[in-house]
Amino acid sequence: MARFLVRRLLSAALTLFAVSVLSFLMFFALPRDPVSGMCPKNCNPERLERVRQELGLRDPLVSQYAGYMKGIVTGRDLGSAQGGRCDAPCLGWSYVSNEAVSDTIARVLPVTLSIVIPAAILWLLLGVGLGMVSALRRGTWLDRAAIGFSLTGASLQLYFVGAVLLIVFVYNLRLLPVPNYTSFFDDPLRWASGLVLAWVALAFLFSAIYARLSRAQMLETLSEDFVRTARAKGLAKPKVYGRHALRAAITPVVTIAGLDVGGALGGTVITETTFGLNGMGRTAVDAVRSGDLPTIMATVLIAAVFVVLANVVVDLLYAAIDPRVRLG
Amino acid sequence: MSLSPVEGVALAEIESSGDGDAPREKGFVGRSPGQLAWARLKRDRTALVSGAMLVFFVLVALAVPLIEAVYGVGPKEQFQHRLDGFGMPLGYAGGVTGEHWFGVEPGLGRDIFIRMVHGLRTSLFIAFAAAVLTAGIGVTLGTLAGYLGGWLDTVINWITDLTLAMPFLIIALALMPTVALRFYGQREAVPAYFQISVLIAIFALFGWTSTARLVRGQVIALREREFVEAARASGAGLGHMLFRQLLPNVWAPILVSFSLAVPQYITSEAALSFIGVGLTDETPSFGRMIYNSLDYLQTDPAYVFFPGITIFALVFAFNLFGDALRDALDPKSSR
Numbered sequence: 001m002a003r004f005l006v007r008r009l010l011s012a013a014l015t016l017f018a019v020s021v022l023s024f025l026m027f028f029a030l031p032r033d034p035v036s037g038m039c040p041k042n043c044n045p046e047r048l049e050r051v052r053q054e055l056g057l058r059d060p061l062v063s064q065y066a067g068y069m070k071g072i073v074t075g076r077d078l079g080s081a082q083g084g085r086c087d088a089p090c091l092g093w094s095y096v097s098n099e100a101v102s103d104t105i106a107r108v109l110p111v112t113l114s115i116v117i118p119a120a121i122l123w124l125l126l127g128v129g130l131g132m133v134s135a136l137r138r139g140t141w142l143d144r145a146a147i148g149f150s151l152t153g154a155s156l157q158l159y160f161v162g163a164v165l166l167i168v169f170v171y172n173l174r175l176l177p178v179p180n181y182t183s184f185f186d187d188p189l190r191w192a193s194g195l196v197l198a199w200v201a202l203a204f205l206f207s208a209i210y211a212r213l214s215r216a217q218m219l220e221t222l223s224e225d226f227v228r229t230a231r232a233k234g235l236a237k238p239k240v241y242g243r244h245a246l247r248a249a250i251t252p253v254v255t256i257a258g259l260d261v262g263g264a265l266g267g268t269v270i271t272e273t274t275f276g277l278n279g280m281g282r283t284a285v286d287a288v289r290s291g292d293l294p295t296i297m298a299t300v301l302i303a304a305v306f307v308v309l310a311n312v313v314v315d316l317l318y319a320a321i322d323p324r325v326r327l328g
Numbered sequence: 329m330s331l332s333p334v335e336g337v338a339l340a341e342i343e344s345s346g347d348g349d350a351p352r353e354k355g356f357v358g359r360s361p362g363q364l365a366w367a368r369l370k371r372d373r374t375a376l377v378s379g380a381m382l383v384f385f386v387l388v389a390l391a392v393p394l395i396e397a398v399y400g401v402g403p404k405e406q407f408q409h410r411l412d413g414f415g416m417p418l419g420y421a422g423g424v425t426g427e428h429w430f431g432v433e434p435g436l437g438r439d440i441f442i443r444m445v446h447g448l449r450t451s452l453f454i455a456f457a458a459a460v461l462t463a464g465i466g467v468t469l470g471t472l473a474g475y476l477g478g479w480l481d482t483v484i485n486w487i488t489d490l491t492l493a494m495p496f497l498i499i500a501l502a503l504m505p506t507v508a509l510r511f512y513g514q515r516e517a518v519p520a521y522f523q524i525s526v527l528i529a530i531f532a533l534f535g536w537t538s539t540a541r542l543v544r545g546q547v548i549a550l551r552e553r554e555f556v557e558a559a560r561a562s563g564a565g566l567g568h569m570l571f572r573q574l575l576p577n578v579w580a581p582i583l584v585s586f587s588l589a590v591p592q593y594i595t596s597e598a599a600l601s602f603i604g605v606g607l608t609d610e611t612p613s614f615g616r617m618i619y620n621s622l623d624y625l626q627t628d629p630a631y632v633f634f635p636g637i638t639i640f641a642l643v644f645a646f647n648l649f650g651d652a653l654r655d656a657l658d659p660k661s662s663r
Binding site for chain 2: 018296
């Protein structure tokens with residue numbers, strides 16, 4: 001177990017290293033002049049040159065990269081124009097918003113977390129529940145309704161569903177406020193009412209996929225010998241379905257869920273744009289529009305960290321859920 | 329040459345299709361797996377309906393110049409006289425008239441129908457081109473990795489994991505302007521064909537991994553079979569092994585993954601245009617239209633529905649057809 005964990009973490013670290021190198025090259029080496037995009041409107045050549053100096057763009061790429069990485073681990077000193085000392089998870093300085101990138105992230109990450117975590121709980125419960133029920137009630141109207149729901153949901157687009165939800169619940173029925181973010185710790189009720197449409201839209205689309213997947217998996221598992229054996233030795237139905245079949249059926253669902261949740265934590269770009277919420281995704285989009293390289297780089301890295309960590313968690317969950325999986 | 333496994337399945341299928349003795353009386357009718365799948369597909373009502381919808385969409389996309397000539401309105405023409413003083417379309421449902429079937433855009437007053445027809449063509453072109461490219465790359469690398477194994481397999485697997493760890497939307501988002509900046513200056517206009525090719529390239533770059541994974545798994549399962557061994561023993565070269573022995577046995581899952589990849593690229597293209605990279609306002613596209621419509625949800629709700637429902641219908645038809653195709657090609661799957 002410990003050996004597996006170490007190996008898994010090492011390979012995760014290797015992947016993250018590769019992602020960081022790739023994105024670094026992509027954003028700092030590929031453009032003709034990375035600075036011209038990130039300079040505020042009235043820029044003269046001297047200021048451009050100073051920005052280049054401060055960012056260290058005249059240094060060789062390797063030492064630029066090493067400096068960036070050192071900043072993340074131990075913090076580093078940036079020029080006085082970049083706010084001076086930049087503490088431990090230092091992701092650089094944004095000339096566009098004139099603040100340390102880590103401050104921006106600290107502001108917008110809670111928004112994305114508040115969107116994704118409740119939505120993920122909703123879509124997993126709804127999706128897996130629906131898939132289970134329709135597999136156990138195969139061929140009934142309930143099953144057919146669930147199939148119809150999942151086929152429709154899998155083809156719908158978030159921005160369209162979001163727009164329809166906005167038209168109905170905000171602009172016509174006026175049941176909900178225009179989506180906005182309030183900190184959970186300030187006012188849980190406003191936090192929920194401002195985000196509930198985003199949760200519903202995400203949960204609707206994702207649960208469709210999960211319902212479909214878990215239904216197929218459950219049907220396959222139910223036809224396996226060990227389920228029949230469990231029934232034959234006299235176990236009650238709920239116990240067979242809940243403890244034996246579900247465990248075996250849910251492993252692929254866990255894989256996909258890990259990828260989806262990990263991906264979503266890095267920024268739900270479409271959701272945030274549709275509902276006008278300012279999370280990681282919106283920040284990334286705005287950074288791209290204004291050519292704010294340090295912020296783009298930081299959002300990509302954080303998104304990758306979430307995906308890679310989610311994969312590690314999935315691998316560990318596997319062993320916990322399905323005793324047939326051997327680690328090592 | 330020994331019997332390939334797919335043919336074996338096909339024979340078994342004929343023998344076990346036990347509705348009466350009809351096939352036995354006629355004797356064996358030699359039918360290829362393709363013919364069997366085609367026969368099953370023709371019996372499937374969902375497949376027929378979704379297939380007809382797809383044919384319709386493709387025909388519309390191919391006939392764009394013709395439709396434009398008959399309809400008599402171009403995608404860039406503005407009809408300001410159809411708007412009121414606030415730039416909102418006159419009349420009901422976003423200004424739907426006999427002249428403007430889906431109404432006009434608020435603000436600029438361009439015709440929505442003809443812009444959607446153009447958007448459909450762009451969207452289908454990008455999706456098909458990207459799907460063909462990804463299938464090509466994925467199949468080649470997947471068969472190579474599965475058949476040869478060893479270090480090549482390790483490398484390809486690792487690249488796959490790496491690609492999965494990259495946040496696709498954000499990378500694509502960041503890559504689009506960077507690449508455009510590399511070839512065109514800050515102020516130069518980037519032509520539409522360039523944006524379209526970059527989009528296709530990005531999709532291909534990120535999309536081949538799933539096909540490669542799928543094909544690799546299939547090839548690994550086939551690698552140790554007798555017919556492969558027999559071919560190898562009789563001295564077949566690598567090309568012959570890959571393309572004449574292995575590929576014919578995995579075309580079914582490749583076809584299914586292709587047909588399910590197309591709607592994915594349609595949505596990805598729309599999503600990228602929606603967040604404002606991808607295609608600019610010059611090139612009509614569904615994602616862009618829906619993004620523009622967000623400002624008018626309160627005042628002109630009809631605007632979001634035309635592109636929204638069309639893209640839903642398009643993706644829905646593709647998904648249904650892909651599922652039906654999977655069922656037809658793999659009768660054992662319970663979906």
